[in-house]
Structure formats: C-alpha cells, structure tokens
Amino acid sequence: MTNTGTPLVEMRDVSISFGGIKAVDHVTVDLHAGEVVGLLGHNGAGKSTLIKCLSGAYQADAGEVYINGEKVEINNPRDARAQNIETIYQTLALADNLDAASNLFLGREIVNSMGFVDEAKMEAETRKIMHRLNPNFQKFNVPVSALSGGQRQSVAIARAVYFNAKILIMDEPTAALGPQETQMVAELIEELKKQGLGIFLIEHDIHNVMKLCDRASVMKNGKLVGTVNVDEVTDEDILGMIILGKPVAQAA
Amino acid sequence: MADTPPTTTDIPSNDTDLSPVGRFLRATEIDTRLLGMIGALMLIWFGFHFYGVIVNGQGFFLTPRNLWNLSVQTSSIGIMATGMVLVIITRNIDLSVGALVGVTAMVMGILQVEILPQYLGLGHGSIWIVTVIVGMTLGATIGAFHGWLIAYRGIPAFIVTLGGLLIWRGCAFLAAGGKTISPVDETFALLGGGPYGAIGSTGSWIVGLLACAGVLWMLYSGRQNRRRHDFRLRPMWAETFLGALGCGVILGSVLLVNAYPWPKGIIRQWAARNDIEVPAEGLFISHGFAIPVLILIVVGILMTILMTRTRFGRYVFAIGGNPEAAALAGINTRWMVLKIFALMGMLAGLAGVVASARLNSATNALGLLDELYVIAAAVIGGTSLAGGVGTIYGAILGALVMQSLQSGMVLIGFDTAIQQIVVGMVLVFAVYLDNLYRSKSK
Numbered sequence: 001m002t003n004t005g006t007p008l009v010e011m012r013d014v015s016i017s018f019g020g021i022k023a024v025d026h027v028t029v030d031l032h033a034g035e036v037v038g039l040l041g042h043n044g045a046g047k048s049t050l051i052k053c054l055s056g057a058y059q060a061d062a063g064e065v066y067i068n069g070e071k072v073e074i075n076n077p078r079d080a081r082a083q084n085i086e087t088i089y090q091t092l093a094l095a096d097n098l099d100a101a102s103n104l105f106l107g108r109e110i111v112n113s114m115g116f117v118d119e120a121k122m123e124a125e126t127r128k129i130m131h132r133l134n135p136n137f138q139k140f141n142v143p144v145s146a147l148s149g150g151q152r153q154s155v156a157i158a159r160a161v162y163f164n165a166k167i168l169i170m171d172e173p174t175a176a177l178g179p180q181e182t183q184m185v186a187e188l189i190e191e192l193k194k195q196g197l198g199i200f201l202i203e204h205d206i207h208n209v210m211k212l213c214d215r216a217s218v219m220k221n222g223k224l225v226g227t228v229n230v231d232e233v234t235d236e237d238i239l240g241m242i243i244l245g246k247p248v249a250q251a252a
Numbered sequence: 253m254a255d256t257p258p259t260t261t262d263i264p265s266n267d268t269d270l271s272p273v274g275r276f277l278r279a280t281e282i283d284t285r286l287l288g289m290i291g292a293l294m295l296i297w298f299g300f301h302f303y304g305v306i307v308n309g310q311g312f313f314l315t316p317r318n319l320w321n322l323s324v325q326t327s328s329i330g331i332m333a334t335g336m337v338l339v340i341i342t343r344n345i346d347l348s349v350g351a352l353v354g355v356t357a358m359v360m361g362i363l364q365v366e367i368l369p370q371y372l373g374l375g376h377g378s379i380w381i382v383t384v385i386v387g388m389t390l391g392a393t394i395g396a397f398h399g400w401l402i403a404y405r406g407i408p409a410f411i412v413t414l415g416g417l418l419i420w421r422g423c424a425f426l427a428a429g430g431k432t433i434s435p436v437d438e439t440f441a442l443l444g445g446g447p448y449g450a451i452g453s454t455g456s457w458i459v460g461l462l463a464c465a466g467v468l469w470m471l472y473s474g475r476q477n478r479r480r481h482d483f484r485l486r487p488m489w490a491e492t493f494l495g496a497l498g499c500g501v502i503l504g505s506v507l508l509v510n511a512y513p514w515p516k517g518i519i520r521q522w523a524a525r526n527d528i529e530v531p532a533e534g535l536f537i538s539h540g541f542a543i544p545v546l547i548l549i550v551v552g553i554l555m556t557i558l559m560t561r562t563r564f565g566r567y568v569f570a571i572g573g574n575p576e577a578a579a580l581a582g583i584n585t586r587w588m589v590l591k592i593f594a595l596m597g598m599l600a601g602l603a604g605v606v607a608s609a610r611l612n613s614a615t616n617a618l619g620l621l622d623e624l625y626v627i628a629a630a631v632i633g634g635t636s637l638a639g640g641v642g643t644i645y646g647a648i649l650g651a652l653v654m655q656s657l658q659s660g661m662v663l664i665g666f667d668t669a670i671q672q673i674v675v676g677m678v679l680v681f682a683v684y685l686d687n688l689y690r691s692k693s694k
Contacts, residue, residue, distance in 0.1 A: 057580055078582040093580045095573035097640035098566075106570055107581035109563050116561040120481045143573075 006069040008033045008198040009085075009167055014053055014063030023049040024060070025222040031167065031198040036189060038213035038230070039202045040242055046222040047202045048090065051169050054200070055087040056080035067167075081108075086165035090172045090202075092156040096145035100137075101126040103144055104159045129158045133188065149176035157188065168192065168199045174208065186212060206235045220245035279490040285634055285689065289649050293656060300660035312663050316512035320539055322652070322659055323509075324445040324610065327544035328353070328603040329622065330651035333629035334555040335599035337647045338592045340630055341572040343639035344409035346593065348398065348416030349626050352391055352600035353607055353619025354424040360387040360604065361433030361614025364440060380440035388601040394420065395597015399590035409593075417623065425616050434613030444609025445542035447518045453510045456540035460506035467498035510538040544606045548648065551599070556644045568592065572640035628675070629654050632682040636690070654678075 007030035016024045024046045031037045039047040053060040056077040065072055067083055074080050080087070087093075094103050101122040110125070112118045123140060130137040134154040144152055153176055160168055170189075174182040189199060189212050203209050209216055210230060218225040218241040226247030228238065237248045270278065277284060297313055304311035312318055332349050339346045364383040372379055394416070401412045435441070442449040451459065471491055478485050486494075514522070514537045522537075523530045559565035570578040571585050579585050603622075608614045633650030635642030657678060661671045 055580070056582075076582065076584075077580050081582055087580070089580065091576070093574070093577035095570040095577050095640070097573035098569060102566060102570075106566070106578070107583050109566055111563065116557075117563060117566060120477050120483070123483070124481045 005032075007031060007066075008035075008068060009054070009200075010066040010069075011050070011054060012064045012066065014050060014060045014065075016049060016053060016058060016060045016062075022222045024053070026063075027219065027222075027224045029200075029217045029224065029227065031200060033166075033198050034193055034196045035215065036193055036199045036201055036213045037227075038209045038216040039200055039219065040204075040209060040216055040238065041219035041225075042242065045219040047219055048171055049222075050219070051087070051171060051200060051202065054080065054167075055085060055089075055169055057087075078107075081163070084164065084166035085169065086160035086163060086167070087169040088156050088160050088171060088173050090175065092152055094144050094152060094156060097143050099143060100130065100140055100147075100155045100158075103155055104129070104162060106159075108163065125162070126158070129162050130154065133158050133161070134184070150178060150181040153177055153181070153185075157185070161188075161192070166197060168197050169202075170199060171202045172204065173201070174203075174205070182208075206239060209238065210235050218242055276490075279487050280494055281486065281490075282494075286646070286649075288689075289633070289646065289653065293649065293653055296653065296656045296660060300656075300664060303664055307664070313660055316508055318659070318663065320509055320512045320542065322655060323545045324542045325659060326648075326652050326655040327445075327542075327548045328607045328610075328619075329625050329629055329655060330548045330648045331551050331603045331606065332596075332599050332622065332626040333633065333647035333651045334551055334644050335596040336626050336630040337555075337633070337635050337642040337644055338559070338568050339409075339596050340627070340635045340637060341568055341639055341642045342589060342592055343572055343575070344402065344589065344592075345627065346395075346398070346409065346413045346596050347623050347627075348394075348413040348420060349596065349600045349603075350619040350622035350624075351417045351420035351424070352394060352597060353604040353622055354616065355394070355420040355427070356387045356391045356601040356604035357608035357614040357618045358424040358427045358433065358616070359390055360384075360440075361436060361608060362428060364437045365433050365435075375438060377439065379437045380443070383437065383440055384443070384602075384605050387605055388598050391601025391604065392594045392598035395600070396590055396594035398597070399593030402593065403586035403589035421616075421620075424618075428614070428616070430616055432613050432615045436609060436612055436614070440605075441609050441612050443543055443547070443605055444607070444611065445544045446610070447514045447522075447537075447539060449544070449609070450509075450539040450542045451546070452540040453538035454540075456506045456509055456538070459541060459546070460502050463502045464499040467502070468495055471495050471498075506541075509541050512539045513537055514539065544610065547602070547606060551602070552644055552648050559644055564588075564591075569640060574640075625651075625654050625675075628679045628682075631679070631686070634686065636686070637683070 010028075010030040012028050014024055014027050015022065027046070027050055029037065029039070029050070039051065041047050049058065052058040054065060054074065056074045056079050059075055065074055072079075072083055074083065074085075095106060098106070101119070104126050105122050110118045110122050112121075127140060130140075134151070137151060137154060139147055139151065144155055147155070153173065157173065160170075174185050177185065186208070189201070192199065201209075201213060203212070213230050215227055216230055216238055217227040218238065220242070225241045225245050228241070228248060233248055240246065241248060301311035301313035304313060332353075336346060336349070360383045363386055364379050368379045368382060369376070398409075398412050398416055401407050402409045471494060475485060475491065516534065519530060519535050519537060522528075523535070559568065567578060567583045567588050570581065570583060571588055575585055604619065607618055611618065629650035630642065630647045631637065631650070632653055633643065633646030633648070635647060654675070657675060658671060661674060666674070
C-alpha cells in the first residue's frame with residue numbers, strides 16, 4: 001500500500017517518561033485516512049502510553065502531533081475530541097453506575113433549549129446506534145456494570161463511532177470478546193476504513209494484525225523498532241520484530 | 253437504579269411471572285428502596301407514639317404540633333444533606349459542615365446585629381437580604397477553598413475538612429469572643445420558622461395546590477415524552493395511582509400543618525399589635541407550612557433538577573462511578589470537585605441562616621455535631637460511601653428519619669447519652685442494611 005500526500009496524523013519524535021523511565025522514547029508514527037495502522041509490542045513496550053499522548057490522557061514531554069499537516073496541541077481529552085480523535089480504551093473507560101446512553105454521551109450530553117439534559121433523546125439515539133452495531137443489545141436502562149464484557153465493549157465502541165470520528169484509536173478492542181463479537185469488530189473496522197477513517201489499532205493477536213492492518217508499527221522498550229507494510233511481510237517477520245526488536249530488511 | 257431516574261423500563265413484559273406486588277411496583281416504577289425508607293419512618297413514628305400511649309397514657313408524636321416542629325427541625329440538616337449527597341457520590345466526605353454553620357451564623361449574626369444597623373438603620377428591610385447573601389457567599393467561599401485544597405493540592409477530603417471542622421469552629425468563637433449574638437433581625441428570624449415564620453392556612457393551600465398541579469404536570473409531560481420516543485408507557489391505572497398518591501400526600505400535609513394553631517400567647521400578642529379583639533372562645537389561626545420547610549423543599553427540588561437534568565449532575569455521578577473514565581471523557585474532574593465543595597459550603601451557609609434564625613441568635617455551639625447527622629442522613633437515604641449512587645429525596649428522607657429518632661427520644665424522655673447510643677447504632681445498622689440491599693439487587 002502506498003501512501004502519498006499529507007498524513008491524517010503524524011506523531012513526530014514523541015517522548016514521555018514516568019519517574020525516570022522512558023515509557024516512550026523518540027517515537028515517530030503516522031496514519032493516513034482510510035488506513036489501519038497496527039501498534040504492536042510486548043506488554044510495557046509503550047504502545048498504550050504513546051496512544052494516550054494522542055488521546056489527551058497524557059501529555060508528551062517532547063515531540064509534536066500534526067493533524068492534516070498542521071501542528072496541534074493536545075493537552076487533555078477535550079482537545080483530542082475537538083480534533084475528532086476518538087478512543088476506545090483497553091479498560092473501556094465506562095462509568096459503571098450509569099446506563100449505556102449516559103456513557104455514550106458522557107461529556108457530550110444532548111441538551112434541550114433550556115440547557116437540561118435530554119435523556120429521552122439520548123436514549124433514542126443510543127438505541128439507533130446500538131441497533132446498528134449490536135442488534136442483540138437490549139439492556140438500555142441498567143447500569144453498564146450489569147452488562148457482559150461484549151456488551152460493555154459495544155457501548156465503548158458506539159461511543160467512539162457515534163461522534164463522527166476521523167481518527168479512531170482502539171486499544172485491544174477484541175481482548176474481552178468471543179469469536180462472533182470479534183468478527184463483528186473486524187467488520188466494523190473494515191466499514192469505518194471504507195468511510196475514510198484512520199485507525200490506530202493496538203492488537204496482540206498476530207492473525208488479526210495480518211487481517212485488519214495495512215501497516216504495522218512495532219515498539220519495544222519504549223522505542224520504535226520499525227514500521228512495515230503488512231502485505232510485504234510475513235507474520236514471522238513481525239513476530240521477529242516484536243521479540244527480537246530488530247527491523248526486517250524490507251528490500252529483500 | 254437509584255442513581256438516575258429511569259425514563260423507561262424496557263425489560264420485556266414478562267410481568268406474568270411476578271407476584272401482584274411485583275407487578276404493582278413495576279407498573280408504577282416505585283423504587284423499593286424508597287418504600288423501605290418510608291416503612292422505617294412509619295415504624296419510628298408509630299413506635300414513638302404508641303410507646304407514649306402505653307407508658308405515659310398519651311402519645312405526643314403523631315400530633316400536628318410535633319410533626320410541624322419535626323418538619324422545622326429537619327430543615328437545616330436536610331438542606332445540608334442534599335449537598336452531602338454530591339460530596340459522598342464523588343467519593344469524598346465533608347466533616348466541616350457543622351463548623352461552617354457555626355462560623356457563617358456567627359458572621360451573619362455580627363453583621364446584622366452590630367454592623368448593618370449602623371449603616372442602614374435598625375430593622376431596615378434589606379438587612380436580612382444582605383445578611384443571607386453574605387452568609388451563603390462566605391459558606392461557598394470556604395467550601396471552594398476546601399475543594400481547591402482537595403482537588404488541586406491533593407490533600408484528602410477527610411483531612412482538609414477535619415482541619416476545617418476545628419479551624420472554622422475556632423473562628424466562630426474568635427469572631428464574637430465566645431459571646432452569643434442576639435436577637436437577630438426581625439425579618440431574618442422569620443426564615444427560622446415559628447408562628448410568624450409560617451405562611452398560614454391560605455398560603456399553605458396555595459402552595460399545596462400548586463404542588464399538586466406540578467405533580468400532575470410532571471406525570472403528563474413524562475407520558476408525552478415517552479410517547480414521543482416510543483418508550484414503554486406506564487399503564488393508565490398506575491399513572492392515576494401515582495397522581496392520586498402524590499396529591500394525597502401533599503394535601504394531607506397541608507391539612508396537617510393547618511391543624512396546628514398558634515399558641516394563645518402569640519395570638520394575644522398578635523391581636524394586641526393589630527388592634528383585634530380576641531373573642532372569648534379564642535381564635536384558631538393555623539401555622540401552615542413553616543418557611544424553613546419551604547426553603548428545604550425548594551432546595552430539594554433545585555438539587556434534584558441539578559442532579560438529574562443537568563450535565564453537572566451527570567458528571568457528579570460519572571466521577572463517582574469511575575473517576576478515570578470521567579476524566580478521559582473530557583470532564584474536568586478537579587474543577588468539578590471544587591464546585592461540589594463550594595456548593596456544599598453554600599448550603600451550609602443557608603443551613604446557618606435557618607438554624608440561627610430559628611434560635612433567634614448566633615451561638616458558638618450552633619451546628620455542633622451537625623456534620624455527623626448530615627452524613628448519617630445522606631447515608632441512611634441511600635447514598636453509597638463507595639461512590640456513584642445517591643438521591644436527593646433519599647437524603648431528605650434520611651434527615652427526617654434522623655430527626656424523628658432524635659425528637660422522638662426527647663419526647664419519651666430518653667436522656668442524651670441513650671439518644672447518642674441509639675443514633676450511633678441506627679447509623680451503623682442502616683449502612684449494613686444498605687449493603688444487604690445492594691448485594692441482593694445486583
């Protein structure tokens with residue numbers, strides 16, 4: 001796959017450290033519209049930390065973020081949302097005591113002309129989007145703590161998809177899912193890709209990476225090992241990068 | 253489900269496998285927890301009354317006079333309990349509210365007794381307004397300062413407000429050198445209740461009818477809203493039942509407060525002042541709703557709207573449910589905590605108004621131990637100390653339960669030591685019951 005032109009997102013030379021440990025060390029990654037870039041690496045390689053700098057959960061110590069070629073400041077999750085960056089966290093980041101609609105619209109509630117939260121409208125919208133993503137979903141009026149892992153996941157996904165994201169960050173979206181739900185997420189990723197979204201996908205399952213991603217960026221110990229076009233390498237090549245931390249000779 | 257009022261219930265209609273009681277509860281969507289609390293309240297009320305009947309030959313609890321007094325006594329704790337709900341939902345605690353009542357009441361006392369009359373003249377009509385504004389602003393400022401220390405300086409709420417408890421109680425003492433400031437401005441004193449500080453028979457009927465209209469309007473607009481979005485409707489009989497119940501409770505309380513007449517002495521004083529001849533058989537002038545009770549009701553309504561209909565309320569619940577998720581959703585959680593403590597402080601200032609007006613003086617001990625009653629009221633009312641769950645009406649009912657226990661024990665002649673023991677045990681037991689309830693409803 002060839003990507004020409006300005007990338008949708010470019011994270012340039014990003015570093016962040018916690019208590020002297022460099023969690024992310026001068027990493028540069030980019031993402032084009034209509035592309036899925038996998039972020040791979042062992043636990044603790046710095047993938048989630050890197051992505052949290054883009055979603056506004058962390059502030060990078062150094063480095064820049066460019067969106068459509070323009071430098072942007074992302075200091076908090078609101079800034080990220082304002083740039084149409086949506087994130088599905090590994091922990092899902094749901095308020096367990098609230099129902100699906102409240103979680104979906106958390107921080108972006110629909111209000112009526114008097115400034116009051118329009119609960120009925122939010123629920124109706126939630127029903128619509130959930131019907132599209134997960135037609136079996138019925139539990140609209142119970143706290144999300146009462147939902148199964150897959151149902152919770154679909155609430156988190158709905159939250160990211162509903163607000164017309166241009167850039168989607170998915171941190172292990174299928175980790176808690178069964179085979180059928182995993183397939184559903186895969187189809188969703190394909191569909192969103194067709195719509196022109198750029199997706200960063202953190203994923204451990206190498207088969208999913210080979211199937212879903214266009215490119216893969218591999219990290220180890222906070223450093224970027226390399227970025228490869230997925231259809232030019234084998235899964236062994238990628239596993240080698242993850243385990244040994246050595247880039248493959250792409251020219252070969 | 254105690255956190256946000258459900259707009260719909262979309263559990264499939266498998267009503268048939270429920271008992272009649274279950275079907276009734278589902279159709280009316282009455283919270284079982286609310287029923288439990290009302291049951292406990294009734295138990296306390298009838299218990300004290302019949303204890304009086306059996307032991308003293310006469311029950312004093314279920315009389316218009318006692319219930320009217322009970323409503324006034326509940327006001328200041330109830331006002332603060334509505335704020336404590338927010339504090340506890342967000343997994344914090346405020347131990348300083350009693351001291352805040354003390355310090356705001358003392359500052360207000362000095363202001364209206366020693367300072368303002370110099371500039372405005374004694375008994376000037378705006379004294380009470382300035383005083384109330386200053387008192388509530390002072391409370392809000394102190395609360396905001398606590399909130400800032402907690403949210404932006406990372407000191408645990410327990411410590412900040414424990415320090416505040418000592419500091420502000422000390423400030424209240426220093427402000428007047430330990431003196432009692434009395435009497436307060438005449439108009440100000442009306443905010444504390446008493447025969448003059450109540451709205452009388454006609455006023456109570458007007459309030460009652462307006463409240464009934466409000467209940468019916470809420471049921472109607474709720475139904476319209478559900479229809480518009482194709483959500484499940486309550487059966488018509490359930491709507492009718494709820495309407496009748498709501499109006500019945502409201503009109504019943506109007507009848508109750510109107511059944512409590514002014515004492516003879518007050519009538520004589522009032523008649524003399526207005527040049528009215530008191531007939532030989534006496535005059536029957538009803539108290540009607542006391543002003544502090546109306547303040548509590550208005551605060552309760554406003555706080556309920558705040559918690560269930562605004563973004564602010566949403567964020568309070570979200571922070572309580574999962575602070576990290578709330579922050580990731582773009583909610584400025586620190587700023588929220590600061591605002592919540594400021595609101596708590598403002599309500600403590602308002603409670604200071606009610607408490608000092610009722611006493612017609614500002615004393616150094618005003619609000620002593622109130623923090624414990626307020627926290628107990630919120631917790632008995634179903635606010636979970638683990639965070640994320642709580643209701644305003646629950647806290648007000650909780651305050652009523654606490655106050656009923658307290659004044660019931662006074663009526664039957666328990667001494668202070670036993671009162672404390674009972675209140676302490678009830679608090680612990682209530683939290684235990686709450687745990688049981690939650691683990692069952694899961």
